[in-house]
Amino acid sequence: NAGVMQNPRHLVRRRGQEARLRCSPMKGHSHVYWYRQLPEEGLKFMVYLQKENIIDESGMPKERFSAEFPKEGPSILRIQQVVRGDSAAYFCASSPPSGPMRHFGQGTRLTVV
């Protein structure tokens, strides 16, 4: 059973471009969570989704950021008009319908130049 798959692992974008980060949860997992991590800091919750629904987006910036988890395909975290402050590691985690354990992907390192 493959783990949580994130791609790309590394992404470089120029200021003003769009960044799309993908996350395929573990098989059988219906809950997806996105986190952002700056160097030497903890993981900051961004958004929690189930298939076709956003459950909690209290950690998402109000502008430029959006997330989706369609019926088919991976979850997507989209950042429009990136700025240098968006540079960070973005982690996706998934969990089964019940249970406290979260399985994390290897993350996408976004660098905005």
Added chain:
Amino acid sequence: GQSLEQPSEVTAVEGAIVQINCTYQTSGFYGLSWYQQHDGGAPTFLSYNGLDGLEETGRFSSFLSRSDSYGYLLLQELQMKDSASYFCAVLHGSGNTGKLIFGQGTTLQVKP
């Protein structure tokens, strides 16, 4: 607001025991989890306390006291490979599929 406090750094020698404390202030507390992260890689689940008391998993144990808003992770028989960052995380909400709120992490350095 929600906040978690844990020490920023801990150093110990191989074979020793180390305890990493975590205090939290949060509404909607459901349980306390611990995660390990090596060199910015994928965080990995270590343990979860939904009820007060001690949970033991091999060399690692975790404790929770809801009345004190306090928990700790205990690592025994330390090995060099245990050098990593350790995060406590509050499970928030009314069920165990809610969001995790992470502390800033404790960097553990294990010396020979």
